[in-house]
Amino acid sequence: MVSLVSKLQVDQDRLMESIADLANIGALPNGGVQRLAFSPEDCLARDLIQQWMRESGMQVRIDPAGNIIGRYPGRFEQAPALTTGSHIDTVPNAGHYDGTYGVLAGLEVIRTLRDRRHSLDHPLDLIVFADEERTMVGCKALSGNLGSDALPYRSTDGEPIQSCLARVGGDWSKRADVRLTSAELAAFVELHIEQGPVLESAQKEIGIVTGIVAQQRYIFTVEGRGSHAGTTPMHLRQDALVAASRLVLAVHALGNRPGDQVATVGQLDVAPNVANTIPDRVELSLDIRDLDEDHLDQLMTKLEAEMAQIAAETETRIQLSPLLRNQSALANSRIQTAIAQVCEDLSLSYMQLPSRASHDAQEMAQITDMGMIFVPSEAGISHAETEYTSPEHCAQGANVLLHTLIRLDQHYRCSTAG
């Protein structure tokens, strides 16, 4: 049995064919794909996935939050489920791999198990999460973090979430029933393209995600004094943009301090934004991310001290207002170890790295043991039609997912639960 299991390998051609078939739904002339959540294209893709799930011997249900959950039965039907999955909705003008790859690799894992008539002890659930790219309504319902206000979940063109969900077989009024508990789940493992350049530049085949980083967003407001750009001598100026420029450099330097953090000013609003007037007010965004929230807080304390110094030296007033604070979601260490052991067994090179993008896994981490596997993204490009991961890397990731699930099936014992 052990040798049979260790020889199990996914079918690379079948996996790539499924990725190509799904990319035909919502295909764009530039080679990209667009399947916004709940759009006609998303609905068609959802139908196709459900058909494939049924053909693979899975029981399929849609929960009230619009998640598609396909179950490959295990030997102990009452045992908590091992789960995998991702999303098939896309951003506008997307590529073929973000989200879709994780879903179809999960399907390929189940097709491979079925071909060999191999069942796990645990039921294996493949989840297609509803609307990952915009509102995360699906995964938030599963973790119980949806809230009662429907407004934030409406579609880009203003359609209420109630009718969006009704169209795919969901029911907003029953959203509270969606929540899963740790008693129903053994673990969740999401396979995803990296969407960044780290694995490629380190020449590693597999990334073991340590967690999904905490993200904080702020607005700096700098107030100086607007005056004539010709008649005001340099030493009498209170130039808000000069102070803002020093803030941009301070943020960049903060990102370059020792540690894994990233820090960015991506947005600048200058007033009056006139060539011959000294700027009197500038608003700047700050986005800062790290896995370690204490470390983030320490960095912010340093930045605030620097901010005060810049304000004093430029004779401006600088305020910092918080906009958003997302907590980090740590990957379970035993799942990380299992993934590393699988990489060793399969002779694949690997490294640990944090995920600096959001994923369905961050919500699942709140209700069960979570792990994530990354495969390289060519040139780190994602959310664009040029997004690419080679067929070899796609198959390697799917094999790591397959064998990680087999390992976890043994790790989380069923005999008592079943």
Ligand SMILES: [Zn+2]
């Ligand atoms: Zn994604």
